[in-house]
Amino acid sequence: xxxxxxxxxxxxxxxxxxxxxxxxxxxxxxxxxxxxxxxxxxxxxxxxxxxxxxxxxxxxxxxxxxxxxxxxxxxxxxxxxxxxxxxxxxxxxxxxxxxxxxxxxxxxxxxxxxxxxxxxxxxxxxxxxxxxxxxxxxxxxxxxxxxxxxxxxxxxxxxxxxxxxxxxxxxxxxxxxxxxxxxxxxxxxxxxxxxxxxxxxxxxxxxxxxxxxxxxxxxxxxxxxxxxxxxxxxxxxxxxxxxxxxxxxxxxxxxxxxxxxxxxxxxxxxxxxxxxxxxxxxxxxxxxxxxxxxxxx
Numbered sequence: 001x002x003x004x005x006x007x008x009x010x011x012x013x014x015x016x017x018x019x020x021x022x023x024x025x026x027x028x029x030x031x032x033x034x035x036x037x038x039x040x041x042x043x044x045x046x047x048x049x050x051x052x053x054x055x056x057x058x059x060x061x062x063x064x065x066x067x068x069x070x071x072x073x074x075x076x077x078x079x080x081x082x083x084x085x086x087x088x089x090x091x092x093x094x095x096x097x098x099x100x101x102x103x104x105x106x107x108x109x110x111x112x113x114x115x116x117x118x119x120x121x122x123x124x125x126x127x128x129x130x131x132x133x134x135x136x137x138x139x140x141x142x143x144x145x146x147x148x149x150x151x152x153x154x155x156x157x158x159x160x161x162x163x164x165x166x167x168x169x170x171x172x173x174x175x176x177x178x179x180x181x182x183x184x185x186x187x188x189x190x191x192x193x194x195x196x197x198x199x200x201x202x203x204x205x206x207x208x209x210x211x212x213x214x215x216x217x218x219x220x221x222x223x224x225x226x227x228x229x230x231x232x233x234x235x236x237x238x239x240x241x242x243x244x245x246x247x248x249x250x251x252x253x254x255x256x257x258x259x260x261x262x263x264x265x266x267x268x269x270x271x272x273x274x275x276x277x278x279x280x281x282x283x284x285x286x287x288x289x290x291x292x293x294x295x296x297x
Contacts, residue, residue: 009113009152014283018114021287021296022122023087025182027208052076086141086181087119087126088207090173091158094132095233096190098160100216100278108186108214109155110282115184116151118296120144125179128154131169132162141179163234164191166198174201182295183207188215189262192235196265209271210295213262217279220255222248 054063054074062076089112097105112128119126120143128139128151139154166189183202189195189211202209230239241247259275266273272293276285290296 009110009155010117014114015117017283017287018117019121021118023085023115023119023124023182024294024297025085025208026294027180027206085119085122085124086177086179087115087124088173088177088181088183089116089126089128090170090183090185090187091128091130092132092164092185092187092189093130093136093158093160094162094164094190095160096164096188098233100218102278103160104188104214104216104278105158105160107278107282108212109158111186111212111214111285112184113152113155114282114286115290115296117145117148120147120151125181126151127177129173130158131173133165133168135169135172135176136162165193166191166195167193167201170198170201174205177205180206181208182210184210184212184295186212186214188219189213195262199266199269199271203269203271209266210290210293211262211266211271211273212285213259213273213275215275215277217277220252220277222251 052075054076058076064075064077067073067075091105091108091112093105097103097108100107116126116128123143125141125143126139126147127141129135130137137154137158139151142150166187170185185199185202191198199209199211225243227242228240230241231237263273263275265271272295274285274289274293276289286296
């Protein structure tokens with residue numbers, strides 16, 4: 001069963017360490033407005049970047065007349081463009097996430113809170129969506145560290161419930177989200193209908209995608225024996241089994257195959273896929289593993 005005791009999502013001392021980080025996009029996105037993020041694109045701002053030769057149609061206000069006086073050639077001044085990054089966190093709240101101590105849902109809430117704070121500190125647009133069979137709750141775009149209380153309040157109000165429908169949920173998200181950017185999907189990826197079509201919607205939108213699969217340690221190393229009646233918490237499907245050594249071995253093989261298939265599917269489509277269990281300290285996940293994967297630096 002899940003741990004139902006209220007728990008703090010972020011420790012104040014941990015926030016200090018998060019302030020030193022920033023989210024990193026592997027792609028360059030055009031923002032709707034100028035933000036606080038440096039872009040590899042050249043545009044118009046106050047910081048000089050480079051020169052290029054003048055071509056017909058360029059804005060004459062950007063010509064460097066001092067350089068023209070010395071070289072008798074026309075050059076246009078280029079400046080560093082600042083990028084407005086959208087950062088989306090998609091949280092699976094289906095009933096299968098209400099398992100473990102701490103529950104998988106609480107664990108992903110902590111990860112979401114930490115990553116959201118990193119984005120807020122760097123003036124990124126942070127959006128959080130909760131989903132099960134559909135999108136159930138949405139936190140519209142917030143910016144700036146003063147919005148942390150909105151993020152925490154939203155996350156604390158999320159409760160587990162319902163079944164899973166990745167395809168419908170991520171399809172709706174892809175249609176409603178206008179800004180491009182980074183998408184982090186936090187889930188156990190347990191959907192009997194599969195996750196493939198759902199992730200294809202995100203790929204088609206050219207998001208920079210990270211899938212973080214979270215399982216409970218009890219799911220990875222189950223300690224059960226004897227005759228059992230198992231009931232699926234999402235659709236009430238019933239299975240009566242006799243747990244034995246060979247059965248547990250086959251279960252672990254199937255779980256390993258499921259994880260490997262998800263990882264391979266993601267890798268082939270340029271999606272970064274990371275696996276963790278709820279016993280890995282979430283701060284280590286953020287500060288070490290996600291750094292290694294390039295999401296934060």
